[in-house]
Amino acid sequence: MSKQKMIxxxxxxxxxxxxxxxxxxxxxxxxxxxxxxxxxxxxxxxxFESAQLFERSVGDQxxxxxxxxxxxxxxxxxxxxxxxxGTAPVVRSYxxxxxxxxxxxxxxxxxxxxxxxxRPQKGRYRQFYQYGIEYIGTADPFADAEVILFSxxxxxxxxxxxxxxxxxxxxxxxxSEQYNKALVTYFQRYTDQLCSDCQKxxxxxxKRLLDCKVPNCxxxxxxxxxxxxxxxxxxxxxxxxxxxxxxxxDVDYIVNPKIVxxxxxxxRTAFEIIDIATEAQTALLGGGRYDNLIExxxxxxxxxxxxxxxxxxxxxxxxxxxxxxxxxxxxDIYVINNDxxxxxxxMLVTAKLRKNGLKVEFxxxxxxxxxxxxxxxxxxxxxxxxxxxDEKNTxxxxxxxxxxxEQSRYKNDEIxxxxxxxxxxxx
RNA sequence: GGGUCGGUAGACAAAAUGGUAAAGUCGGCAGGUUGUGGCCCUGUCAUCUGCGGGUUCGAGUCCCGCCCGUCCCUCCA
Numbered sequence: 001m002s003k004q005k006m007i008x009x010x011x012x013x014x015x016x017x018x019x020x021x022x023x024x025x026x027x028x029x030x031x032x033x034x035x036x037x038x039x040x041x042x043x044x045x046x047x048f049e050s051a052q053l054f055e056r057s058v059g060d061q062x063x064x065x066x067x068x069x070x071x072x073x074x075x076x077x078x079x080x081x082x083x084x085x086g087t088a089p090v091v092r093s094y095x096x097x098x099x100x101x102x103x104x105x106x107x108x109x110x111x112x113x114x115x116x117x118x119r120p121q122k123g124r125y126r127q128f129y130q131y132g133i134e135y136i137g138t139a140d141p142f143a144d145a146e147v148i149l150f151s152x153x154x155x156x157x158x159x160x161x162x163x164x165x166x167x168x169x170x171x172x173x174x175x176s177e178q179y180n181k182a183l184v185t186y187f188q189r190y191t192d193q194l195c196s197d198c199q200k201x202x203x204x205x206x207k208r209l210l211d212c213k214v215p216n217c218x219x220x221x222x223x224x225x226x227x228x229x230x231x232x233x234x235x236x237x238x239x240x241x242x243x244x245x246x247x248x249x250d251v252d253y254i255v256n257p258k259i260v261x262x263x264x265x266x267x268r269t270a271f272e273i274i275d276i277a278t279e280a281q282t283a284l285l286g287g288g289r290y291d292n293l294i295e296x297x298x299x300x301x302x303x304x305x306x307x308x309x310x311x312x313x314x315x316x317x318x319x320x321x322x323x324x325x326x327x328x329x330x331x332d333i334y335v336i337n338n339d340x341x342x343x344x345x346x347m348l349v350t351a352k353l354r355k356n357g358l359k360v361e362f363x364x365x366x367x368x369x370x371x372x373x374x375x376x377x378x379x380x381x382x383x384x385x386x387x388x389x390d391e392k393n394t395x396x397x398x399x400x401x402x403x404x405x406e407q408s409r410y411k412n413d414e415i416x417x418x419x420x421x422x423x424x425x426x427x
Numbered sequence: 428g429g430g431u432c433g434g435u436a437g438a439c440a441a442a443a444u445g446g447u448a449a450a451g452u453c454g455g456c457a458g459g460u461u462g463u464g465g466c467c468c469u470g471u472c473a474u475c476u477g478c479g480g481g482u483u484c485g486a487g488u489c490c491c492g493c494c495c496g497u498c499c500c501u502c503c504a
Contacts, residue, residue, distance in 0.1 A: 008494085008495075011494080011495070011496090062502095063501080063502055063503075064502090064503085067428075068502085068503090085504085114504080116503080116504090118502075118503075119428075119501090119502095120495095120496080120497095121496085121497065121498070121499095122496095122497075122498085123504080124502090124503075124504080125504095128504065129504090130504060197501080211502095282503080282504075283503075283504065284504075285504075286503085286504070308504070309504065310503090310504030311504090312504080313504060314504095336462095336463095338461080338462055339461065339462095367461085368458095368460080368461070369460090369461070369462050369463070370460055370461090370462085370463075371457095371460095372463095373462085373463055373464070374464075374465070376463095376464095377464060377465055378465075384463090386462075386463080388462060389462090390462085398462090400463075402464080405463095405464080407463085
């Protein structure tokens with residue numbers, strides 16, 4: 001095939017190659033362990049949904065909906081979208097399947113690819129992998145504390161140290177309205193000093209002004225009124241309780257009143273875990289409360305809180321801190337034959353060992369003993385099983401421990417039991 | 428979507444001021460070495476500079492378009 005006709009992975013996507021894939025497995029295993037210890041159950045939803053689901057829940061003024069969503073029509077003209085985030089599908093499924101029936105609280109986790117049409121760069125892809133949890137059915141600040149504790153356990157469980165938890169309360173719709181008014185009043189005095197984006201933000205979403213990176217806007221934002229001063233009594237109380245729970249749990253955090261989560265459905269608690277090892281302060285994970293979303297999407301009035309994080313960014317952060325991802329899988333035993341005349345016997349021994357659950361490689365292509373032996377060493381196997389003329393004639397197999405340089409011969413029909421024992425010891 | 432820098436073998440990578448492109452390291456394969464250790468030695472592995480076009484006697488180099496990556500904005504995970 002000529003070079004120009006080579007089909008490559010689409011922009012912003014990539015293959016997780018065999019020498020990397022164990023890292024994904026390591027992280028999702030760890031995530032599932034933490035989920036199990038907090039008693040969350042897995043919910044798997046489709047990778048595409050009705051486009052409306054996201055337009056209504058995420059908010060049609062957001063970048064995600066305005067320009068990042070993979071939206072398409074299927075052959076019957078249905079408007080669908082590749083999911084750009086995980087919460088809306090979980091909520092849709094929760095309502096549709098009536099998951100509250102018989103159980104007032106649902107604790108769900110998910111893990112899988114998400115899609116956003118962004119400009120790709122490191123830690124930002126068009127197909128990326130996200131894990132997340134949703135704690136549905138309670139407005140109690142204990143739930144907020146638990147979701148944050150989960151996030152903290154996940155980070156520390158993976159060995160990460162250079163991260164920071166930031167929390168905030170963005171209040172309920174009432175406080176938010178008051179606060180927006182205050183912000184508009186404040187910023188209107190400086191309209192002509194604001195960047196063009198922020199001039200629009202005053203009208204559409206004044207809170208977004210707070211995390212504008214343009215220096216002028218930034219210094220104006222520093223002196224802007226704080227959300228925390230506009231919380232009503234109940235929201236204030238909720239936030240105080242959360243902080244007190246986190247203090248009791250010994251979870252370190254800082255209050256950052258400028259956290260504004262990007263999606264419209266959030267209220268009250270918002271939090272992020274920031275990677276402080278990388279210069280660009282990218283969020284490793286983010287979450288918050290969304291007490292109105294379920295009713296908004298047609299369910300009963302049900303409070304909820306959740307969090308989600310990106311696996312690519314976790315891997316990048318772990319690599320920066322030189323953390324282990326477990327080991328790349330290796331065979332237990334590498335079976336080699338002396339020459340072609342014993343290849344069939346070697347194949348049979350291999351089959352027998354594999355059937356017993358051992359990880360076994362069988363050298364097919366190379367015929368020289370020396371080459372096979374070197375291949376065995378390179379594979380990382382702990383043992384090699386040798387089947388040559390002598391073994392064939394005496395119905396035995398030579399087993400060599402490649403670490404200890406010891407070897408001995410065993411009867412062919414005992415080999416499975418013996419190797420089961422030896423390999424168990426080695427794990 | 429705006430801007431930056433970049434793209435040379437399977438991987439990494441050197442050199443070429445518009446004038447014969449490709450050293451080196453790793454890796455693969457074969458042999459040295461037909462039953463025993465990662466070493467070592469030898470051979471071998473690109474009709475070719477991301478793709479397409481232009482200028483030129485001559486383009487990896489200059490120009491235009493596109494693709495991909497990178498970083499900064501925007502934004503997010």
